[in-house]
Structure formats: C-alpha cells, structure tokens
Amino acid sequence: MDVRLSPEQQALRDSVRQVVEHHGPKAVGQLDDDERKGKLDAAVAASGWRELRIAIDDSRQPLASAVEAAVVAEELGRALADASFVGPTLAADLRRLAGIDPAAGVETVALTTDLATLAPATGGSLDAAALAIDASGAGAALAAVPGDGATTLATVAVTADPVLVDLTRPGVVLDPGAAATPVEGGRPIGADDLTRWQALALALACADLVGVMRGAVELSTEYAKGRQQYGVVIGSFQAVQHLLADAFVLMEGSRSAALHAAWAVDALEPAEALAAAAVAKAYSARAARTVCETAIQVHGGIGNTWECLAHVYLRRALLSTDLLGGTGPNLARVLTHHGIGGN
Amino acid sequence: MDFGDSPDEAAFRGRLREWLVDNNPGLGASSTSDEYWEGQAGWHQSLYDAGFFGMSWPKEIGGQGLGTVYEVIVDEELAAAGAPPRPSLGYLVVGINHHGNDDIRTRFLPGIVNGRDRWCQGFSEPDAGSDLASLRTRAERDGDDFVITGHKVWTSYSDQAEWCLVLARTDHDVPKHKGISAFAVPMDQPGKIEQRPLPMINGVTREFGEVIFDGARVPAANMIGQPGEGWPLAMTVVSHEREPGELGFVSRYRKTVKELVKAAKADPGRLDGDSASELAWAIVETEMLRLHVSRRLSDRLDGINHGPEGSVDKLLMTWTEQTVGHAAVDIAGAGHDGGDDSMFKTYLYSRAQSVMGGTSQIQRNLVAQRILGLPNR
Numbered sequence: 135m136d137v138r139l140s141p142e143q144q145a146l147r148d149s150v151r152q153v154v155e156h157h158g159p160k161a162v163g164q165l166d167d168d169e170r171k172g173k174l175d176a177a178v179a180a181s182g183w184r185e186l187r188i189a190i191d192d193s194r195q196p197l198a199s200a201v202e203a204a205v206v207a208e209e210l211g212r213a214l215a216d217a218s219f220v221g222p223t224l225a226a227d228l229r230r231l232a233g234i235d236p237a238a239g240v241e242t243v244a245l246t247t248d249l250a251t252l253a254p255a256t257g258g259s260l261d262a263a264a265l266a267i268d269a270s271g272a273g274a275a276l277a278a279v280p281g282d283g284a285t286t287l288a289t290v291a292v293t294a295d296p297v298l299v300d301l302t303r304p305g306v307v308l309d310p311g312a313a314a315t316p317v318e319g320g321r322p323i324g325a326d327d328l329t330r331w332q333a334l335a336l337a338l339a340c341a342d343l344v345g346v347m348r349g350a351v352e353l354s355t356e357y358a359k360g361r362q363q364y365g366v367v368i369g370s371f372q373a374v375q376h377l378l379a380d381a382f383v384l385m386e387g388s389r390s391a392a393l394h395a396a397w398a399v400d401a402l403e404p405a406e407a408l409a410a411a412a413v414a415k416a417y418s419a420r421a422a423r424t425v426c427e428t429a430i431q432v433h434g435g436i437g438n439t440w441e442c443l444a445h446v447y448l449r450r451a452l453l454s455t456d457l458l459g460g461t462g463p464n465l466a467r468v469l470t471h472h473g474i475g476g477n
Numbered sequence: 478m479d480f481g482d483s484p485d486e487a488a489f490r491g492r493l494r495e496w497l498v499d500n501n502p503g504l505g506a507s508s509t510s511d512e513y514w515e516g517q518a519g520w521h522q523s524l525y526d527a528g529f530f531g532m533s534w535p536k537e538i539g540g541q542g543l544g545t546v547y548e549v550i551v552d553e554e555l556a557a558a559g560a561p562p563r564p565s566l567g568y569l570v571v572g573i574n575h576h577g578n579d580d581i582r583t584r585f586l587p588g589i590v591n592g593r594d595r596w597c598q599g600f601s602e603p604d605a606g607s608d609l610a611s612l613r614t615r616a617e618r619d620g621d622d623f624v625i626t627g628h629k630v631w632t633s634y635s636d637q638a639e640w641c642l643v644l645a646r647t648d649h650d651v652p653k654h655k656g657i658s659a660f661a662v663p664m665d666q667p668g669k670i671e672q673r674p675l676p677m678i679n680g681v682t683r684e685f686g687e688v689i690f691d692g693a694r695v696p697a698a699n700m701i702g703q704p705g706e707g708w709p710l711a712m713t714v715v716s717h718e719r720e721p722g723e724l725g726f727v728s729r730y731r732k733t734v735k736e737l738v739k740a741a742k743a744d745p746g747r748l749d750g751d752s753a754s755e756l757a758w759a760i761v762e763t764e765m766l767r768l769h770v771s772r773r774l775s776d777r778l779d780g781i782n783h784g785p786e787g788s789v790d791k792l793l794m795t796w797t798e799q800t801v802g803h804a805a806v807d808i809a810g811a812g813h814d815g816g817d818d819s820m821f822k823t824y825l826y827s828r829a830q831s832v833m834g835g836t837s838q839i840q841r842n843l844v845a846q847r848i849l850g851l852p853n854r
Contacts, residue, residue, distance in 0.1 A: 393478065
C-alpha cells in the first residue's frame with residue numbers, strides 16, 4: 135500500500151493547476167468573459183485530459199487510470215474551471231467499453247433529468263426528456279439503448295440553449311423523442327462494465343466535490359484573514375475559526391474516501407468499486423454542502439450576493455452531488471452492499 | 478497510488494488471518510467492559526509473541542521494524558475477525574523513544590512493547606485539563622531522588638499499572654511551559670501513592686482513575702529527557718494520541734459496525750428509516766476513517782510526522798466514533814429490558830472521544846491556527 139500520488143500524477147496535477155491559474159475564472163464577472171473561456175477550453179482540449187479514458191489499443195484498456203482522471207477533476211473543481219471535463223470523460227469511457235472509436239468532436243453523456251442514470255433511448259429516439267451534462271462545447275451526447283442484459287449506445291444532438299444551475303458547467307435539455315442515432319460497430323456493454331462506469335462517474339463527481347471544497351475553504355479562509363469587524367479580522371474569532379476548521383476537516387476526510395474510490399474503479403471487482411464509490415459519494419456530498427454553506431456564511435452579507443464566488447462553489451457542488459445520486463441513493467447502495475434492505 | 482497489498486503485505490495478512498482463527502480471545506472492547514482489562518495483558522503478550530504487535534517500531538526496542546502499513550493490516554484483520562483491538566501504547570513508546578536517553582530507552586521500552594509492564598499516564602490534573610501547562614504537581618530533588626506531590630486525574634488503567642509517566646513541575650521560576658519535567662514513577666509505593674477508580678458514565682471502572690502522589694519517590698535517573706523537557710514530551714505524546722492510525726481505534730469502530738450489520742440482518746424489523754440511515758452513516762464514516770488512516774500513513778513515507786494534521790485526524794476519528802455510537806444505541810437499544818447493554822455502553826463511551834487527548838474545541842483551534850493560518854488572539 136502506498137496511497138501517495140506518483141511523481142507522474144503529481145506532475146499531471148501541477149499542469150492542471152498551471153492551466154487554470156492562467157485561464158480559470160477568478161471572479162464571478164469573468165464567467166462571462168468568452169475570450170478567457172475560449173482560451174481555457176483550448177488549453178483543456180490541447181492537454182488531452184478529455185481523452186484519458188479512451189482505449190489505449192484493441193485491448194480496451196484505458197489510456198490512464200481513474201486516478202489520473204480524478205486528479206484532473208479535483209483541480210478543475212478547485213478552480214471552478216468552466217470547461218467541460220467530466221461529461222466528455224464519461225462519454226469516452228462508454229465508447230471504450232463498447233469498443234467504439236472516440237468521438238470526432240466534444241461529446242458528453244445524456245442522463246435522465248434526475249441525473250440518476252444514463253438516459254434510455256429505444257426505437258431511435260429518447261424515451262423521455264434528458265439532460266446533456268457538462269455540455270460546454272459539446273455537439274452531441276451519448277444515450278443508452280437497453281438491450282438483453284447489455285447496453286448499446288446512441289448519440290443525440292446537443293442544440294438547445296444551456297441551463298445554468300452550475301454556472302461553470304451548463305446542462306442542455308434534450309427533448310423527449312429527440313432522435314437518438316445508434317453508434318455503429320463495437321459490442322454491447324455488459325452489466326459489470328456498466329457498473330464500473332457508474333463507479334467512474336461517482337468517483338469523478340467525488341473528486342470534483344473535493345476540489346470544490348478545497349477552493350471554497352481557501353476562498354473563505356482568505357476572506358476571514360482580511361475582513362475586519364470590531365477592529366480585528368473576523369478570522370481571529372473562535373466562532374469563525376471553528377466553522378472553517380470543520381470545513382477543512384470535512385474536505386480532508388472526503389479526499390481520503392474519494393482517492394480510494396478513484397483507485398477502486400480499475401483495481402477492484404465491479405461491485406466493490408461501486409461500493410467504494412458510494413461510500414465516497416455519500417460522505418463527500420454531505421460534506422460539500424456543509425463546506426459550501428460555510429463559505430457563504432463566513433462571507434456574511436457579501437456571501438449572499440451574486441458577485442461572491444461562494445455560491446458558484448455551492449452550485450457546482452450541487453451538480454456533482456446529483457450526478458448518479460447524492461447522499462440518499464448512495465447510502466442505500468452502501469446498505470445493499472452489506473446485505474441490508476435493497477428495496 | 479495503490480491502496481492494495483504488496484506481495485509481502487498480502488503474505489503477512491494471510492499469516493495473521495490464519496493465526497487469528499485459533500488465537501482470538503473473544504474479549505469485548507476496552508471501552509465497554511471491565512472484563513477486557515482482565516484479559517488485556519494476555520492478549521497483548523499473545524499478539525507480541527506471535528510477531529503481530531509493535532509492527533512499525535524499531536527492532537532494538539522489541540518492535541518489528543516494518544512500515545506503518547503493517548499496523549493498518551493488523552487493525553483491519555483484527556476487525557475482520559471480530560478480535561479485540563490491539564492495546565494502544567504508541568503514545569508511550571514514541572514519547573519515551575523520542576525524549577529518553579539510551580538508559581531510559583533500554584530499561585523501559587522493551588517491557589512496554591512486549592506487554593510485561595503496565596503503564597499509566599499522569600498528565601491531567603483537576604485544575605489542569607485543556608490548559609495542561611498550568612499543572613501543579615511538584616517534583617523536588619532530594620539526594621538521588623525526586624519527591625513527587627500532587628493530584629492526577631483521567632489516569633487510565635492506574636489500578637493495573639506498575640509505572641506512571643508523570644509530568645511534574647521542577648522549576649517554578651520560569652514560564653509555565655518551561656518548568657515541567659517527565660518521570661517514570663514506580664506505582665508500588667503504599668502510603669505515598671494512592672489511586673482510586675473514577676467510574677465512567679457507562680459504568681466502566683477500570684479505564685478512568687485518579688492518583689494522589691504524597692511524597693512518592695522516583696530516582697533522578699528516571700527523568701525522561703532533560704529537566705524542563707516535560708512539555709515537549711507531552712506535545713509529542715498528545716499529537717501521537719490524536720492519530721487514529723496509532724491507536725487502533727479504527728478496528729474498534731469496524732468491530733462495532735460489523736456487529737450492528739449482523740444484528741440488522743438478523744432482525745430487519747428493528748431498522749426504521751432513521752436507524753437505517755444511522756447505520757449507513759456508521760459504515761460510511763468508519764470506512765472513510767480507515768482510508769484516511771491509510772493516506773496518513775502513506776504520507777509518513779515522505780517523513781511527514783506528528784504535525785497539526787493530527788488534529789484533523791482526531792476530529793475525523795471523533796465524528797466517526799460518535800456516529801457509530803448513535804447507530805449503536807439506535808439499533809441495539811439502551812437495554813431498558815435488562816438485556817445486553819454493551820452497545821449502550823459503546824454509545825456512552827463515544828462521548829469521551831471529543832474530550833480525551835484534547836477536546837474537539839482545542840483541535841479546531843489548532844486546525845484553524847496552525848493549518849489554515851488564522852490568527853490567535
């Protein structure tokens with residue numbers, strides 16, 4: 135056992151930090167700066183991070199493990215990076231599992247509107263309304279065509295105006311009955327592979343949550359060091375210190391579980407990988423809500439204004455929380471894994 | 478990054494698992510039963526003799542000289558087998574090894590590690606709790622000895638101990654942190670050392686005690702470290718106590734959770750929405766803590782050690798123990814019918830975790846000031 139990031143993983147982390155340092159949004163106003171956003175997207179596209187989960191060759195092995203993808207996700211979350219990553223990574227992984235070539239342009243995944251699972255498409259169209267997640271720059275989204283114990287893929291065009299709950303990662307609503315074009319070639323994705331994909335989706339959401347928490351703690355700690363009341367900085371008050379200390383500790387605990395979930399995606403049996411992801415997701419989803427709410431509280435009145443970045447962290451956390459289920463569904467997964475409940 | 482076992486680690490795990498089949502004493506946990514203490518010495522010695530204790534401590538003091546990951550494996554396998562946790566003595570070993578001279582190390586450490594000598598910790602006093610440095614127990618030089626007078630509380634296992642690690646004031650003319658020294662005091666001094674148990678809220682009598690030193694004698698050669706080194710030693714010890722990886726507490730929580738899962742499966746009717754959720758959180762947090770310990774112990778490979786991160790770990794450990802406690806009392810009940818109340822005792826004991834080894838409030842101060850860099854006023 136050695137849970138440290140390898141030198142290569144550390145280098146990957148540092149290169150993500152460099153990109154977001156240059157091109158990431160530093161204030162709410164910069165979220166509308168299309169020139170900056172274009173540069174960030176170009177840098178992410180050039181980096182190859184969205185292709186970490188494409189097949190390395192005919193063996194269907196991914197180019198990089200889920201740990202590398204999680205390292206990228208964490209740093210992008212920390213910096214509130216408004217370029218797509220998790221969606222395209224999940225789409226690439228589906229194509230790999232189906233033995234299909236990577237998409238030509240940016241492609242994401244289409245989920246049911248509660249974000250619980252891949253959107254089903256039968257008879258050449260979506261069964262119900264769906265949501266293309268993390269769809270910045272995406273022209274298409276992958277939906278699932280349920281088959282006999284196996285799943286195949288179909289693409290749906292992403293054309294409508296984005297919905298911005300998470301101000302950094304727009305979703306695009308896909309209408310019920312929208313055309314879903316089967317992806318030719320490849321093979322059906324079996325239940326085990328689909329379980330592993332779920333584990334990857336949860337693990338990347340956890341990594342994003344950890345990054346969001348780190349960013350939110352950093353933002354509010356800096357604020358508490360500068361904001362003065364009663365003639366002293368508010369960060370010198372124990373009441374404020376304890377809020378921030380709890381937030382930091384929640385982030386650290388989440389990180390330990392999230393790293394394990396990322397490792398488990400490729401290293402453990404599918405059911406174990408999903409259980410590891412469920413543990414991490416339940417813990418980090420609950421933690422992220424507390425941490426982001428703390429960030430708003432520490433900022434006081436300013437924290438409740440649109441121009442403060444604190445709510446951007448909270449909004450981003452809510453999308454990652456809902457991706458394949460927040461605390462409730464994942465606590466249920468944990469109990470089921472231990473042979474309890476299951477209904 | 479790899480959470481899995483190396484071949485050596487896997488082989489060790491296999492040996493331990495096999496050994497546990499025949500050597501699990503089936504004791505309860507320290508926190509809930511006085512019976513545990515009857516059997517604790519035997520369990521410690523049995524683990525030690527089989528090579529499963531003191532995994533990461535140096536060989537010259539009786540340790541196994543292996544990596545800290547082996548402590549994790551021991552904890553995991555003890556929990557999986559439902560065996561009692563390993564005795565948590567790391568604080569003593571690290572404190573004495575770090576601050577004692579060769580003579581002290583040679584005389585005391587092997588007996589601590591092999592479980593033949595019992596120790597207790599004389600730090601806190603009635604008027605020196607969180608503010609430990611204001612302690613008033615005195616040690617005055619008298620020939621080759623020091624003479625100790627004072628009152629210590631929360632001295633766990635004082636009724637069993639042959640030795641007490643005592644912090645006492647040796648210099649009254651310097652700032653309070655600078656005038657404290659540490660001693661290895663022999664406990665068998667009738668009339669000069671009196672100890673009595675302080676029953677805890679769960680009724681356990683052997684874990685808490687108080688000790689009155691009334692002219693107790695200790696050879697000057699039993700001073701650990703230099704005169705005035707008591708405070709740094711205390712800081713080494715308490716930061717060590719804050720690390721769940723050192724205490725083996727993860728295995729205690731896992732053992733409880735395992736029993737709760739078993740009870741829930743045997744009688745699904747006892748779970749309602751709330752208690753099912755409590756149980757799920759107990760599983761989740763216990764697993765998080767196990768993984769967190771793995772991560773911390775890996776960080777050690779870079780030489781990161783005993784810094785303020787211990788306060789992060791202590792808070793995570795406390796939250797986990799108290800979540801497990803809530804699940805325990807919700808699922809197993811308080812024993813109103815006079816039945817098995819071990820889970821109720823587990824719950825009550827969990828309230829101590831946010832006090833011992835430094836309160837959660839002190840830990841938050843340390844995280845805020847030493848890690849986040851917020852100012853102390």
